[in-house]
Every structure is written in structure tokens, then in C-alpha cells.
Amino acid sequence: MPRRTMIEAIRDAMDVMMARDANVVVFGEDVGYFGGVFRATQGLQAKYGHNRCFDAPINESGIVGAAIGMAAYGLRPCVEIQFADYMYPGYDQIVSEAARLRYRSNGDFTCPLVIRMPTGGGISGGETHSQSPEALFTHVAGLKTVVPSSPRDAKGLLISAIEDPDPVIFLEPKRLYNGPFDGHHDRPMTPWSKHHLGEVPDGHYTIPLGQAAIRREGNALTVLAYGTMVHVAMAAAVETGVDAEIIDLRTLVPLDLETIAASVRKTGRCVIVHEATLTSGFGAELSALVQETCFYHLEVPIKRVTGWDTPYPHAQEWDYFPGPARLGRALLETMEQ
Amino acid sequence: MPRRTMIEAIRDAMDVMMARDANVVVFGEDVGYFGGVFRATQGLQAKYGHNRCFDAPINESGIVGAAIGMAAYGLRPCVEIQFADYMYPGYDQIVSEAARLRYRSNGDFTCPLVIRMPTGGGISGGETHSQSPEALFTHVAGLKTVVPSSPRDAKGLLISAIEDPDPVIFLEPKRLYNGPFDGHHDRPMTPWSKHHLGEVPDGHYTIPLGQAAIRREGNALTVLAYGTMVHVAMAAAVETGVDAEIIDLRTLVPLDLETIAASVRKTGRCVIVHEATLTSGFGAELSALVQETCFYHLEVPIKRVTGWDTPYPHAQEWDYFPGPARLGRALLETMEQ
Amino acid sequence: MIDHAPLTLHVPEPAVRPGGTPDFSSVRIPKAGSVARPPVDADPESIRDLAYSIIRVLNRDGEAVGPWANLLSDSQLLDGLRHMMTLRAFDARMLMSQRQGKTSFYMQHMGEEAVSCAFRKALSPGDMNFPTYRQAGLLIADDYPLVDMMNQIYSNERDPLKGRQMPVLYSSRKNGFFSVSGNLATQYIQAVGWAMASAIKNDTRIAVGWIGDGATAESDFHAALVFASTYKAPVVLNIVNNQWAISTFQGIARGGSGTFAARGLGFGIPALRVDGNDYLAVYAVARWAIERARRNLGPTLIEHVTYRVGAHSTSDDPAAYRPKAESDAWPLGDPIIRLKKHLIVRGAWSEERHNQAEAEILDTVIAAQKEAEQHGTLHAGGQPSVRDMFEGVYEQMPPHLHRQRHEVGV
Amino acid sequence: MIDHAPLTLHVPEPAVRPGGTPDFSSVRIPKAGSVARPPVDADPESIRDLAYSIIRVLNRDGEAVGPWANLLSDSQLLDGLRHMMTLRAFDARMLMSQRQGKTSFYMQHMGEEAVSCAFRKALSPGDMNFPTYRQAGLLIADDYPLVDMMNQIYSNERDPLKGRQMPVLYSSRKNGFFSVSGNLATQYIQAVGWAMASAIKNDTRIAVGWIGDGATAESDFHAALVFASTYKAPVVLNIVNNQWAISTFQGIARGGSGTFAARGLGFGIPALRVDGNDYLAVYAVARWAIERARRNLGPTLIEHVTYRVGAHSTSDDPAAYRPKAESDAWPLGDPIIRLKKHLIVRGAWSEERHNQAEAEILDTVIAAQKEAEQHGTLHAGGQPSVRDMFEGVYEQMPPHLHRQRHEVGV
Numbered sequence A, B: 001m002p003r004r005t006m007i008e009a010i011r012d013a014m015d016v017m018m019a020r021d022a023n024v025v026v027f028g029e030d031v032g033y034f035g036g037v038f039r040a041t042q043g044l045q046a047k048y049g050h051n052r053c054f055d056a057p058i059n060e061s062g063i064v065g066a067a068i069g070m071a072a073y074g075l076r077p078c079v080e081i082q083f084a085d086y087m088y089p090g091y092d093q094i095v096s097e098a099a100r101l102r103y104r105s106n107g108d109f110t111c112p113l114v115i116r117m118p119t120g121g122g123i124s125g126g127e128t129h130s131q132s133p134e135a136l137f138t139h140v141a142g143l144k145t146v147v148p149s150s151p152r153d154a155k156g157l158l159i160s161a162i163e164d165p166d167p168v169i170f171l172e173p174k175r176l177y178n179g180p181f182d183g184h185h186d187r188p189m190t191p192w193s194k195h196h197l198g199e200v201p202d203g204h205y206t207i208p209l210g211q212a213a214i215r216r217e218g219n220a221l222t223v224l225a226y227g228t229m230v231h232v233a234m235a236a237a238v239e240t241g242v243d244a245e246i247i248d249l250r251t252l253v254p255l256d257l258e259t260i261a262a263s264v265r266k267t268g269r270c271v272i273v274h275e276a277t278l279t280s281g282f283g284a285e286l287s288a289l290v291q292e293t294c295f296y297h298l299e300v301p302i303k304r305v306t307g308w309d310t311p312y313p314h315a316q317e318w319d320y321f322p323g324p325a326r327l328g329r330a331l332l333e334t335m336e337q
Numbered sequence C, D: 001m002i003d004h005a006p007l008t009l010h011v012p013e014p015a016v017r018p019g020g021t022p023d024f025s026s027v028r029i030p031k032a033g034s035v036a037r038p039p040v041d042a043d044p045e046s047i048r049d050l051a052y053s054i055i056r057v058l059n060r061d062g063e064a065v066g067p068w069a070n071l072l073s074d075s076q077l078l079d080g081l082r083h084m085m086t087l088r089a090f091d092a093r094m095l096m097s098q099r100q101g102k103t104s105f106y107m108q109h110m111g112e113e114a115v116s117c118a119f120r121k122a123l124s125p126g127d128m129n130f131p132t133y134r135q136a137g138l139l140i141a142d143d144y145p146l147v148d149m150m151n152q153i154y155s156n157e158r159d160p161l162k163g164r165q166m167p168v169l170y171s172s173r174k175n176g177f178f179s180v181s182g183n184l185a186t187q188y189i190q191a192v193g194w195a196m197a198s199a200i201k202n203d204t205r206i207a208v209g210w211i212g213d214g215a216t217a218e219s220d221f222h223a224a225l226v227f228a229s230t231y232k233a234p235v236v237l238n239i240v241n242n243q244w245a246i247s248t249f250q251g252i253a254r255g256g257s258g259t260f261a262a263r264g265l266g267f268g269i270p271a272l273r274v275d276g277n278d279y280l281a282v283y284a285v286a287r288w289a290i291e292r293a294r295r296n297l298g299p300t301l302i303e304h305v306t307y308r309v310g311a312h313s314t315s316d317d318p319a320a321y322r323p324k325a326e327s328d329a330w331p332l333g334d335p336i337i338r339l340k341k342h343l344i345v346r347g348a349w350s351e352e353r354h355n356q357a358e359a360e361i362l363d364t365v366i367a368a369q370k371e372a373e374q375h376g377t378l379h380a381g382g383q384p385s386v387r388d389m390f391e392g393v394y395e396q397m398p399p400h401l402h403r404q405r406h407e408v409g410v
């Protein structure tokens, strides 16, 4: 099976969908001729024409707002926000318009729209190229929120997202674009070609939204992770020797609560990890749900291991980032309690 | 002591501060001559001049952005967003600018800014006049988030907010403007003049940010509430006869976790109530924190009683609103477990 | 810089406030027929004066004059009159319903009826409007059933929007009427996006954006103009300048620019101002702009100069912020009276027929109202279900909403 | 509408792409000295042609000509030259540092040095700039220590911003340099707010906003123009049109409008275009606009026409999206070479002195760099502390941050 980086897989998903469906259009800042600052759309303009893949003015509200109009017309726009940190100017269009159009019009108009955005830190990007704003989407009824952790998932999930009849926020952990980064920033990087989930089938396939994947089976403890943190969790489990079951959520809304609950009922212990700021992060929702559904199976408190409640710093990046050492300590503490 | 409605108390807070500090300025849509659609700023332009209280163009990003510039200059702007539902166009300025200015400039520039916004439903306002977006602020490092539940608190907290050296989001439950609404929408409304917290001292006083208030002592169960839900909780406790301790959080960030934890350790049971959508609402953070700090004291699962994961509907308002009946059932269920 | 006088803040204020005497003498009103009609492919730079004038067709004597006249037949004009009268009667009844507690909220069009009624008639089937809450004339002039509008306003069991949306925020795709948002200006850029989609698909349908004078200050107005200008989108962008936002006069949004239409000039977008109380002028300008869009010549910005005679909504009382007599002093008159007069001058109408039509229209509106009320009003009779609240958030209900609906037992 | 041809989408494209031959022959460059200098209180409508021309002072022969000339003495011009040369040398060293891994990121000014260096000299103490990431000339021309800039770039133990902020996003209140945001355009409306505050306080200080051509598409650009126009804020709003956003040419942001300056016209804001590679012209136009603001005449919009010779940042390679030779073909030349030539023509400078100055400046920059590097670079030597990460989120650290800091044990 062909090996692809996550960027290649994402590009391939758009390519496959643009070829299959003339209503799929792709635009955003620098995505046309140049192919995007992370090159996710490279070659698409040349292949499908200026009509289907083009540069947008630097106006995130305009990008999302225009895409909503296109979606209402009947297209399936898949737009790029250059960094998730820059989605805020478009947040009103996402929350007040895309998310509620079907509901408020009782299905008279709908919004099949995908908004891709690179997310997460680890690239020395400071406070404006590192954020993980997923919780700002999961709170909004009407949105689906997806965070892939591998090339194979990224392609299958993105195809599902483009085919979905409702707006999907597609958060791409940029630190995973080129390899399964596990938080060991001081070690040489493993490329996707050496990882089994770097195997990406050609052509059309989907991974359904709303299904988690168990990345590692274990009996002692459940780790809930998504995106980059899946790989950090794998490293932490190996390094600590904790018999952790690692669940890759893949989709935050809708959430695969069944898989989560089954695992926590089995292990009785749960650690949640994400890169976003702690307070009101998606970990809070996960913690609340696990507590609500598995209360009588929990042996020790659920722990959250996350970015701190500060902006994402430039120089102290690795102190902010919840890496394998910090997560490993949490795993051991949870086992020792 | 004088009795005031919550609107009068809020107006009085601005009046007191404008009189004390020439750097306090007030502006927003319709706040000048007219005094705001809820009349919170009525009379301030006449009293302090067009320089200190004026109408703004309908541009929430402009209102917040200009206020940030003014705060950086050295003023203390206290601006109004007409409805919390309309803050989204200004969200970028709040999150990316106001919240991070002190941090990113290492205190070279600061942002003493208050953003007032009417919040919550119960006025047949449908999806765009009813929202409770507090969790979208609590997730953002650098912001403080306040939700008063009475005239007395509203005035004291707003004065604290205006005097605070950092940006404060001040969410005013609009259903409380005229009385301590407890969710019984079919009963005649009690005015603030009949409620002891409608007694509002004249002149300057503060209620510190970050201190919760116990509104009702109880031993059987702890209810965590804020804003309108404080009064709903009071009604539910009385109506069910559950010996509930009701904590009015008043400030969500910084949070008075000590008061919360002490209560839950005492009661062993906790119900959280808010009007916002369930998923990733502030209740999730509260649940996670209670679970983390009181795990070994919890006898039954923490319950969340909230608005549903739908937009706020127009006709089905009272099915959406977590009223005393629904909360009462949750209290009883929590006691029965 | 010690030699400079201190700076001062300039805060624009309307000429008069309650207690004062309205005075519109400074408002320049060009003579009907006096503004040239350029070819639709004129260079925007060559017609920039249109952004500072007012295109008018009906003169004081009720005659249609000048290069923008003579586009509509008697029967078309009679239709137009009927639409405007229907909208006004509809508004009056629904205002009353709101006061009677049959719904929560209402927004009327008094004085602005010509804008949406006339514009609608210049469009073709399949074109899509992105309206605000004050363009119900688009539906009425397209013969959308009054009873369905009322069902929506009442949030009753037949409400096409299932009680989810506030009154007057209609939606009707098949009438080219995009779901109205409660948020200002958001729909302006969506209109541009829809138009871009039509161009991408090599369609011939065009889009129409609508915005109020106050809402032009919103940032999405800019987004729309940028995108429309860059991609030459086939869209007509309407600004309805009814002189007031809520309590805020248009000077706060307009600032130092002479007109709202002028905003288009910085984008190379042809910009026209039209007498919004002149059915014929609105229609003529609409036709011109729509033809531009349809011929792939790109966007046009139109400022409709009109006046909001009533309150902003049922939630405010304009007496608190402007003189009561201001609407009477408004120099562009009433659109219904002006069209009626024109039709009489044309010999196609009379006072008697007008009175009769008024009575008939009222009957029609009342009949619709009775029918709607049989299906319930906001707090009485048939209601949308609680189930409807949970449905339609997504096409397929996800598990968490299933759980929540189950919790309620519906 | 069956008789209409199908619509098509217009997507602007630059004249040439890699492989093509750069051609700026369609760019209208007015003769130096040919644009009139109106009084600062001229009616904006009467000077709208300034938004479509280019104010230039230095002609091809290096002479300063026309009504905008003769404002600066030899020594002021020599200072200007030194500032620009320092900025260029600084950029070169820091680019190299970035390539050596001493920091994560850098953004250079090559070709645009005149804009910020000249503008700064027209300001008075206390005035406040709201810059983007490409106006370090504002600091250098104000004699801000190079070593402090480098400390920031290196995020080292002396970084005034404690390692929190990305390289080049400086902040220096005392130099009238507002904390640079990583988000585009947000600071434009903040500048207007700061200016309004100054007016509210009857101060005499003015504010200056800065934005790039690409970022004018952002909505906060509109917010700024609306507020500036409405409140006649004492602010100068600069657009640095360096022809490119990242890979996106200016046509995508500009659309059908002839120029970026034209955007101001729809707001009644006087708008000027200036040769951004002409130190004297930038200074003259800055003086004009600043005087307008200071005299309470309100905002001015200035489009600085220049060219980004280097990459957008260290993260991109322009060869991927434009011909390599494009910068050489750029018709406005190099700002340093032009000012140098002018000074030689004036008899105040020579090739030898220039070479000597270049060497001296390089020495100064290298000395600063050595000093900075003693305090560490991004991954080596002195570092800001982990404690610094937790501090400064609020004035007083709230309990939850205390707990988190405690968890880390710092």
C-alpha cells in the first residue's frame, strides 16, 4: 500500500473528492497557485482549474461566509484557514451561521462545508501558530469536530467530512504532518513511511465520523487522546510500562462514548490528555462524561494532562506541551493511587 | 438601604465609577442618547458628556478593538455588546488581543477593559437573543468571567471589574434585570424590591472577583449555579425539600474552588446547573474539577442539568430552559442514588 | 507639539432629538428624471457621481419622468401597488397580534415597502436573495402565502420553521429567499459566496444581498465588498438606508462619507443611490444592476434612500430618540401614496378603486390570519413539538442528542 | 434568462509566474515632483486624485523636486540613510542567525526600509504606532537598542518579552511601538481606539496604524475606517503595499479597485499614495498626514507603494510563486541606493563614505549580536524561565495558575 505523509493524505482526500464530485471546491489564503503554506492543496489548481481551487483574500470571515453561501447553493466547499489561531475572525460565521443554518431554516438550506485548519504546537510558532481551539467548536451545537492522528485516518476522515451533509471542523495537528511525533522533540523524527498508519489506500475510502479507535489495548488504565497526543500517549505507555489502553477519539463531536465507557469500565482508571489550555478544554467534557457514565467503576480520580492556562509561549514551548514525561508521570500516579 | 433592579444597579456601578475616575468611558451600540436597549446606560451621556458615553457603529470587533486601544492608552473602557449572542464578531479581538496583550508584551501594555453583555434566555428571544457563551470565555487564558445573580452583586462585581487591571467579561443574565426569576415563567414575576439582594448600597463598594457565595446552606447535596440558575436552584430546593447547599459562583474565572470543594466534601453529592448547551459548557469544567478535588468524598455521580445541545429555540423555550422542575428531578435522583 | 491645541472627540449627532423640529432641508433631493442612465457596462469610475445623487422617476405630480422611466406596464404597477398595500396591512395586523400576546416580537416595514416589493419583480426565477428582517416584500411580491408567514410569526404547529426561529426570520428557498439570520451583515458575504458558486457552475442565476444602513458598519460588509470586487461576483448588494439603526441615526455608521453608496467606490464597484420610496425608480435601478450581474459584469452596490416610519421593532419606542413628527417631514413621501397617485395620473386607478382594494386586501390578510390562528399562536393552540427542538441540528441525530431527547421522553 | 451566456468566475492572477518575464510596464509611475501638495485641511473630495497617483520626490537623477521636497536637512537625511542601512544589515545578520538555528523565525524588510524609517522621523514623542511585523524601522529610527531587538528574536534570558512572543513581534511603549500581534489587522482598529482616547483626554498625541496590502482584506480594516471616519480620530492609517501577501499578489486583496488608497474615499477619508521607496516622499507625506491628525482634522489613509524583495518570512521561498527577477524589474528602485544617490548629488555624501558607513554599521550590528548571544539564543545559553511562562497572564496570578505552576515545581 502506498505510504503518504499526513499532508499528502489530506491532499489526496481533496483530490479524490474533487475528481468524484464537481461540486467540491477548495479555497483559502495561499491555497491556489502556491498550494497552501503547508502545501496541502499543491497541484489542485493546476489539475482542477482556477474555478475549483483558488486563493482567497485574507479575510477568514469572508472565506467561511462565502463558503456558506456556496454550500447553500449546492456546492461542497472545503476551505482552509491557514492556522487554527486565525479562525477567530471567522468564528461568527461558523457559530452563528454554518452551525445553525439547517436548524433555523428547518432544512430549507443546509451547509455541507468543511473547514480545515492546522492546529497544535511544537513548531516554535508561539501564541499565534500553536493553538488547539477544539473546545470552542465542541460547545457549538450543529458542528462536528474531527482531529485525525495519522495519514490513513486523515484521508478517510476528510473524505467523510466532505461527504457529510453538515459543517465539519477538521483540525489537522500540524506537528503530525510529516511524522508520528511523540513529543520527543530532541530525538530524530520518525517519518510516516515507517509507521503502519502511514499506509494510505489509493482512491476513495472513508472512516466514519463518530468512531474512536483503540490504538493500544490495555487493562490497567484508559488514556483518552486525539491528534498528536495519541502518539505522546503511546510513547508514555511504552516508557512507563503502564498497561494503558489508548483510545484515539478521532471525532470529538459526535463522540464515541461507548468505546470510551467500555474501556474505562474495564480499567477503572482514566487519564485524559490534550494540548489545549486546561480550563474548559475538551478534557473537561470528557472527564464529566466518563464520570457520569462510569462513576461506579472508577477507582481513582480521572486526571487531565494538558497545556497550561497560559497563552502558548515561544521559548517555553516544551514546558507548555504535555509531553511523554509529563503524561508518563500522570500514568504512574494514577496507577499508584 | 435603597432597592434597585439589576439594571439600575449596573447603571449605578458605571455612574459611580465614571464620577470617581475620569478614565472610565462607556460606549456601545445605542448606549449613548438612548441609554442602551436594556437602558443600562440611561442618563450617563447627559451626565458625563458625549466624550465619556457615546453610540458606536454596529461593529462588535470595532467596539472591542477600539476599547483595547483606549485601554492601552490608559483609559478604562466599559463597553456594552448589545446581546452576548452578538459578541462573536468581536471574539477575535477579545481572545487574540485583549486576553493576551499583557502576556505577550510582558506588561509593557495592559488592557483594563470590561465587556458587558446581556446573556441567557427566557425572553422569547430565540437563538440570537438567548445564548450563554460563558464557556467560550472561560477557556481563554487572560480573561476573567463574571456572572452576577442579584443587583447587589451586580453593582459590587461590576465596580471590581472596572477597577480590575485585566480584561473582564461581565455577563448579565437579562432575565434577572427586573427580578429574581426562578424559572416559573407562568407565575407572576417577583420584583427585586421584594428580594433582600435587591438592596443595593449607594456609592462605591466592591465584591471581589473570585469569591463564591453560599446562597443556601445544606447538608445533603451541593448545587453549583450562577446567574439565573441560582434562583432556579433555590426554587428547586424549596420545592423538592432537598437539603441542598446552593453555591452561587459569581466569578467563573478565577473560580472559588475552595468554597466548592469544602461544600462537596461535606455533602458528597453535586449537581451542576447552567443554561448553556451541555457539551463543553462550563459545567464540564466544574464537574472535572469537583471530581479531581473531591473524588473520595463523592457518593454518587455528579449530574449536569443544562440547556440541550441544540440552538436556543423560540417556541420551545421552556423545554430548553433548565427550570425548577427539571432541576428538581435531578436533585431527587441524586439523593435517591 | 506643545503649540497644538488639544484634540477633541467628534461624536456625530442627528440634527434634532425629541423636542426639536425635524428639518431635512439639508438633504439634497435631485429632481425626478434628472440623473442619467448609463449603459450597464459603463466604467465604474465614469459613473461615480451616481453614488452621490438619487435616481428618481416619480415627480411631485405623479408623473414618471427621465431615462429610468417607462419600464413597467399598468398591470405590473397595479401588482406593485397591491404588494405594497398587502405588506402594510399585513404589518398592521401582525403588530396588533404581537400586542395581543399572540407572538413575541414583530418588525414592520412602514415607509419602506417599495424597496423589497419593487426589487423582487426585477429578479428571475432561481435568483437568490439574502435578506434581512425587513424585506418581507420579497416574499409577498413573489406570492408566498401570507398564512405561512403568519404561521412562522406565531411559531404554531404549521410553522415551516417548527418554532425554532424568531418571528419574521422566514426562509423559503423556492421563493429565492434565504433563511434570515438574527445576526447582522453575515448574509452579505454569503450572498457573494452564492453568486460565486453560480459563476463556478456556469449557471445564469444571480444573488442579491441586503443590509441596513446601520449594519454596513459591520465587518462582513467589508468581506462582501472585497470578495465581490475580487471575483467580480454576479451579485447585487443592496443597502437599505432608512436613516436609523435602532436609536442610532445613520451618521454613526456613515461617518465622514457623504453617502453609503460611496463605500462601493473604493472597490471599483459601481454604486447607485435610488429613491427608495419610488417604486418605479427602485425597479429601474434593480433591473440595471441585475442585468450587470447577469451579463457577468460583476457586482453593483445600491443605496435605497428611504425612511423607517415605525419603530425598529416591537421592542422599542422611537419617541425616545427622535421627534415624533420626523417621519412626516421626510421629504421622499410615502411609497404607496406616490405609486397610487402615479396610477391615477396614468388613468389606471382611482380613489374609489384604491379604497376598495384596501378593503379587499384587509379581508385577505384577515382571512389568512384566521387560518393561521387555527393552527395556534405562540402561547395558545397548536404548537411545534418538543421533538422538533431536538431535530434538525444535524441531518442525522447523533447519539448525544438521542440521549438528551430520550431524557425528556419525547 | 435563457438568453444569457453562462456566468464565469473571475480569479485575478498576477501578470507573470515563475518562468515568465517580469513586466511592470503597466504600472503607472508619475514623474517625481508632479503631484500637487494640497493644504492639510483640503476637502477630501477635492483631492481624491491623490488616491490614484503616486507622490514622489526623488527623480532619476537623484534630485529632490516638486512641492513635497525640501523638508529635511543633510544631517537628517544622513540619519535616515544610516537607519535604513542599519535595518538592512540587521536583517541580513538575523536571517543568517535563523538559518543557523539560533532562532525559529525571522521576517526581513529588504526594499521597504524607507517606509518605517522615514515615517518614524515625522512623529513626535508620545505618539503611538500600532505596527505589523515589518516595521522594525520604527524602532531603529528611534534608536531602540539593537541588542534588545536581538534579545527578543533569540528569546534569551534578556528578552524583554520573556520568551513568550515569536521573533520580531517587539513591544516598546516608550518608543511609541505597540506590541505587535501575530494576528493581522487587529491593531488597525486599536490604533483608532488609542487615537480616540487621546482625543477624549484632550491630549495632543496621535496614533498611527500599519497594515499590509494583503491584510487590508481583513475585516478589522473596515472597523478601523468606520470608527476613524465617524469620530474623526487623530490617526494616520498606513497601508504598506509591497505587492505581495505571502504567495498571494496584491490583486487578490485589491480586487477591482485601482489602488488600496481608494478604499479611503468611500469613508470621506483623505487618501494618498506615496512612493514607498523614496525616503523624502514618505517623510513628506507622513508630515502632512500627521499634521492633519494633530490639528484635529481627522484621519488620513496612506498607501506606501513598495516591493517586498525578500521572502515573506523564513518559512517561504518566493521562487515558488514569482519570477526571481521580479524584484530587479520593480520600477521604484531601492530606497537605500536612491537616498545615497540623492545625498551624493547634494554633495553631502560619497561612495567612499558610504562604503565606510556600511562597514561601520556592520560592526555595530555584529557587536550587538555578540552581546545578545552572550545572553543566549533560542536553544542555547541563557533562557527565560519556566516561571516566566506562568507569569503575566494576569497582573495577579489567580489560584488555578498557582496550582499549575506548583505542579511543575517552579
Ligand SMILES: Cc1ncc(C[n+]2csc(CCOP(=O)(O)OP(=O)(O)O)c2C)c(N)n1
Binding pocket: B029, B058, B082, B086, B089, C134, C182, C183, C184, C211, C212, C213, C214, C215, C216, C240, C242, C244, C245, C246, C308, C312
Ligand atoms: C451582530 C449584531 N449586532 C447587533 C445586533 C442588534 N441589532 C439588531 S437590528 C440593529 C440595528 C440595525 O440597523 P440597520 O442596519 O440600519 O437596519 P434597520 O433595522 O434600520 O432595517 C441592531 C443593532 C444584531 N442583530 N446583530
Ligand SMILES: Cc1ncc(C[n+]2csc(CCOP(=O)(O)OP(=O)(O)O)c2C)c(N)n1
Binding pocket: A029, A058, A082, A086, A089, D134, D182, D183, D184, D211, D212, D213, D214, D215, D216, D240, D242, D244, D245, D246, D308, D312
Ligand atoms: C488573521 C490572520 N490570518 C492569516 C495570517 C497569516 N499571515 C501572516 S502574514 C500573511 C500575509 C500578509 O500580507 P500583507 O498584509 O501584504 O503583509 P506583508 O507580509 O506583505 O508585509 C498571512 C496570510 C495571520 N497572521 N493572521
Ligand SMILES: [Mg+2]
Binding pocket: C212, C213, C214, C240, C241, C242, C243, C244, C245, C308
Ligand atoms: Mg436602518
Ligand SMILES: [Mg+2]
Binding pocket: D212, D213, D214, D240, D241, D242, D243, D244, D245, D308
Ligand atoms: Mg504585502
